[in-house]
Structure formats: structure tokens, C-alpha cells
Amino acid sequence: MKLSSTGKLAVALALVGGAGLAFGPGAWAAGTVNVGLSTTMSGAIGPLGQSNKNGIELAIAKINAEGGLLGKQIKLLSAEDTAKPATGVTNARNFVLSDKVKALFGPVSSAVGSAEAGVAAQYKVPIFYSVSNDVDQTGRSFSKYVFQVVPSTFMEPHAVASYIAKEGREKGWKTYYTVSPDYSFGRTTVDEFLKGMKANGASVDLVGQQWPGLGSSDFSQYISAIMSKKPDFLFVGQYGGDLVTFTKQAEGAGLFKAASVYAGYWMGALQALGASAPAGVISSDRAAPFYLSPSEDMKSFTKEYHSKFGGWPPSWAILGYSAVETWAQGVKKAGSFDADKVAAALSGATIHSALRGSFTIRECDHQAEVPEYMGVLSKDVNAEYGIRTMDHVEKIPGSKIMMTCKAKLALQKS
Template sequence: MIKATKVLGIIAVVIALVAAIGLTPTAVMAEKKPIKIGFIHTMSGPISMYGITSAAGAKIAVEEINAAGGVLGRKLELIVRDDKVNPEAGLREAKDLVLKEKVDFLAGTISSGVGMAISGYAKRAKKIYMINIAQSTRITEEKFNKYTFRFTTNGTPYFGKGPAIALAKTYKSKKIISLGYDYEAGKNALKEFKDTYLKMVPDAKIIDELWVPLGSTDFTAHIAKIANSGADAFYLASIYGGGELAFTKQAWSFGLYDKMKAVQPCAGDVETWGKVKQGDPYPKNALATCRYPFWAIKGEQNAKFVKQLREMTGLWPSYGSMDAYVIVYAIKAAVTKAGTTDTEKVIKAMETLKMDTFVGPVEMRAYDHQAMMPTWYGIMRFTPDLPFPHITDVGKLGAESYHTIDEIKKIRGE
């Protein structure tokens, strides 16, 4: 048996040799080629807060992983580009990242148009592309390719099926009137809402469907119809962003939120209402969905992430920031599992990925490469805890709010 003193002596010699030739873990990692992530997002313009916070979320994850020794002894490197919410610009940046920067992975995007363009290129370039915001179900359903993965919700749990489940769990309203933008996403959202809700509450009915041209901001005539319809609740079908802000101000002036229940998908996201103060118009008492209610999620890791992101950007953390953080850890998990950055092997590892994250367990569905990211819902109110309106009485939805595999097979005509 080797004596303890001799073992300690050997260890001391090894440490001295390592120090002498500079082989610290950091130095060894620096000598290997980094694993590059090309992160394409909207970094300028009126919705740049999505890109800024998303890039910050990815950066936090990269820094944590590198500080812990990297991935397979290699550090991660994040290269951020601006897509300007333009498919041509996004595609151009994707090509440059792959051909010039030699990135191992592509990630990011808020625009579904940009996402569709990059997804098609990822297929041609045989490069893994991971979405952190873009919501169009078509990217992973009708237009599916094996190189594209989504680590965020899609439109189904957020605009259609999810709000229907939330309403059935919360109010069980019997007479509902809908208002939506007259385009594909609005029509699909209402169809999914109706199909789901009427199965869960069979004695309910949609008493009227109101439609406005895409981009409309004057809803006054439709608000009057809603108020006089005799409905218990109204549902907004894919009206969001500037349209939702305009609708809310007009509905607030009309007193609509005091007359009936409101179902406003996406009203719970901080990006829309983070600058609204007490006394300003907001969707008061509306049932809303939310993709990252950081104020309602317990745990030190979530609190640390929120603090870091606030310090880094001065902004409230978006759901895109959380999704980007998860994407970087998904890359770490899949590459570690595959034992390589080889694209085909990483795809197989990522298809069966199960992760414990600070928002709960996340599982990748192999059939459509859609991660079962949670969606939360609740009632919009002000509380003393935050300076902006946010969802309270928070509930959580999971895989049940997404299309099933059988539903996707029908959509694909299989």
C-alpha cells in the first residue's frame, strides 16, 4: 500500500509540473477550438428589447458554462448578429455565420418570417438551428426539417389551445364573442380556441366572430358590438403588440373590462406592459397567457438569472431571454451526450433531450422538434410587488396545450 505521505508528494510534483508549463484548466480549454453559436436576433429598432434581452440570456449561460470548464473541454463562443426583423437580412447573417465564422450552431429569431428563412437555409447547410421566440407552428409542423428545433412555445399553447384550457379552468364562460385580425394566424387561433373550449365546456357557444383587417388600430365600433352582444366574455384572436395596446386603451375608455370577462392571449408578457404604470389603461382582470412570469417562479436560480439580466441590460427579463438561456444549456447537454459536435449525432442526442431548468422540466419532442416549454396563465392586476400589471393567481400548462402528434400528422397530410 502506498503511504499517504508518498501520495501527497506525487500530487505536489504533478501540480508543480502543471503550473510550470501553464496547463491550467482554463489554458487547456483556450487551446482547443471554441464551440461557436451564431445568435441572430432583432438587436435594433422598436422591438429590439427582445433581441437585447435574448442575447443577454444566452451570454449568461455561456459565461456560466465556460466558468465551469466548458463543453468537452472546449469553451463556448457567442456571436450575435442583427436580423433587423427582415428575412433577407436574417438569411444573409446566417450564411455569413456558417460560411465565414464557421459556427457550429445557429440560434435566435423573433420573426417567424426570419425563422422560416433560416430554417430552410439550415436544412441546406446541414446546420442545427434553434429557435428562441418565433411562434409560427408551420416551422415545426408543415415545414418541418430535422435541422430545426424550437425551445420556446408556439402559437398553439399561447394564442389558441392554451387560452381555451385556461378559460375552462378559470371561468367556464357560456357565451363568448371573439375579435381577431382577419388573417391566417387569427383564423387558426380562433379555430383552436373553439375546438378546445367547446369540448371542455359543451354547453358554451361562440355567439359571434368579429374580424378586422390586419394592422387595424381603430376598434371602437367592434368594442361597442362586444359590449352590447350579451356575451359573458370576449376573446382576442391573435391581436397583439401595437394592436393590443390600441384595443386595450379603447376598451378601457369604454369601460369594457368592468362589463365582462376578457381573454387576452399574450397580455401577460412583460414586454407589452412593462412600462405601464398604475392608473394607465391596461387589460384589467383579463385572463392572459404568459411565457415567463419570473415573479411567480420560485428558486434561487431564477432569482439569480433575473438579477443578472437586469444588471446587464436594465430591462425586465423577457421570455426570450429565458428561452435563449435554455438553448445554450441544451447545446451543452446534447453535445456532451453525443460526445462530439458532429451535427447528425447532436441531432439524435437533442431529439431525446430531457432537461431540468429553473422553469421546470423541459422535454424535446422528437417528432416535430418542439420542446414542451410551459405556458403560464393568470389574471392581470397590479400588486405591490411590481411596478407594472402582471398575471396573478398563476396556473401552468404543459404538453396538453400543444398539438398532439396525431394532430400534426393530419396537418402534414400523413
């Protein structure tokens, strides 16, 4: 029988989902190559991992529908890591030793990501990060098998700082407060934000800091401490379900009326909050939101995502899609699935992403030179998407916010 393009995609999705069955005349006769994803798909940060997995699935399905990669069909294997480094390492090692995966895709938690980098180096398997973004993944944990297509915890807070420093000068902000999760991502993000403010000429009177544990359910004590200091500006490093909980409790306490605020209100949080998301709050995104892109590729991706998963694609899905594109282009350039050849092919390469445009994988650290997007939450909830979208969007180029290669090489040697 002859399959339509829709039929090919359905068959490809069946394989991605783990069915691995033969459909059509010799559909999988060329063989199958496994890739692995160990990530968090439950709990407060689970939606980030699940939507990232969804994007990875769609990218693999497209490759399979178009004939595969070097004549091979790709099969995605996935496992829950519960945001624990030891579990992520075990999952990644099992993928490599038992399932013979040719690539790993990184998790949500940067602590897990840095731990999995060791597995990639030990067993010589390329790993691609598209959610977890701690600078140490391409720093202290770096090997030639590590690739990161998401802005790092150096890049993102420096982009935020460049935006906030300008806003602060215009609006006369003097006193600042930070609240961020108590682990590597949260602390590095705050540290780099403050360094970025200084680099952008801002005078910061830091009147307090709070470090709630990841997955906290009660932020009342932290909110009370913030309110007591009456800061002009509050930097919030919480994200995912934690940010949803923080927002609801902060709104009830009147925090958003008492101070100007930055927080990363990404799709999952916006969907959960709906009209409760605070209009006018400064936000950011690690990839251009789907509703800002007029490209046919993005329209097609958005339609497929909505049809299969019943929601609109968060940036995590877009980033996951581009991680697969990066690996696939490395394989094609190398003409092989061999990890050393793929790593060599990708180092310094320009990647052409259907959803994100072209970006370069920097040779010194394999960090993608990608932008960060800044803006404010819209006054009104978008009727079609059911969320506050990001208005007055400013694209901060990766070239302006990346750690220098000299600094990164020093970090890799530390």
C-alpha cells in the same frame, strides 16, 4: 492571475458580446465556437428579441465562465432581421457560410422562423426556437435540425381555451370576438383557440373577427367594431408594442369595462403600461415568471439579469437561456459539435434546465413538452417590479395541450 467567479463571468460576457479577446493565462487557448442569432431587436416587437438575446448571452456567459463547452469558448454573433423572412434567411446563411456557426437561435417572427428552418436543413445546422412558436416550424418546415423549446401556436391557444372554456361556463359568456395580427402566428393562434374551445365543450357564438397588420399604430376602427357587437368575451392576439398601443386605445374607449378580455400581457408590455395595464384581465406566459420561482438558480439569474441589463427578466430571456441549455446538453451528450450527432442526441432527450426544470424534446417533432401558465393581472402594481404580476396562476401541462404525433407527422408531410 486567478480570476474570481465574478471575474470569470465578466470575461465570459465580454466574449459573448463579441470582444473575443484573450484574458488571463490561456483563457481562450482552447479555441472559440461561434453560434448565431438573427432576430428582431427594433420596432414594436423588438423588446422580445432583445430580451431573448440577453438571456442567450447570460447562458453562454455561464458556460464560458465554467470552462466552456467541450473545452471551447462560445461566441454569440447577432444580427437584426427587421421581422422580414428574406433578411432572416440572409443573416442565417451568412452565419453559416462566413462565420461557421455550430448552432442557430431563432427569431421573434414565426414567418422568419419558418424561413430560417430551411437554412438549417440546407446547411445541416441545428436551430433552436425560443420566441417564434408557429406550429409550422415543427410541422411543414420541420427537419431533424429543428428544435422548439417554447409552447407552439397549437399548445398556447389550447391552454388558453381550456382556461377560458371553464371561466366562460362559470360566468355565462355566450358571445365571443377575436382580434389578432394578420400573419401566420395571429391566424393560427385564433384558429386553434376556437378549436380548443370546441374541444373543451364550450359553445362559442363568434360575433366578429378583426385582423390588424403587425405594427399597426391605430386600432380605433377595430375597437369601434368590437364595441358595436358588445361581445361577452374578447380574445386579443396582439403582443409586444402592438398590445401596448391597443391597450391604451381600448382603455380610452372603455373596452375593458364592456367585455371580459384575454391577452398575453408579457413583461415588456407590462413594464410599458405600468398601472395602465388592465387589472383582472386574463393573461398567459410561456415560461413561469421569475417572481413565481423560489429556486436559487432563478434568484441568481434574476439578479445577474437586473445587474447587467437594468430590468427584470421577461419570459423571453428565460426561454432563450433554456434554448442554449438544450443545445449545450446535446453537444455534451453527443461529445461533438457535429450537427447530425447533436440532433440525434437531442431527439427524445430529457433536458435539465436550471430555470425551467426538466422537459422532454419529443422525438416526432422536436417540440419540447413544456407547460403554459395562465392567470389574471393583479389588482395592485408590485412595488418592487413596477408591474402588475400574474395572480391565481394555473400551470397547464404540456402533455395536455400538445398536438398528437400522428397529427404532427401528417402536417410535416403536407
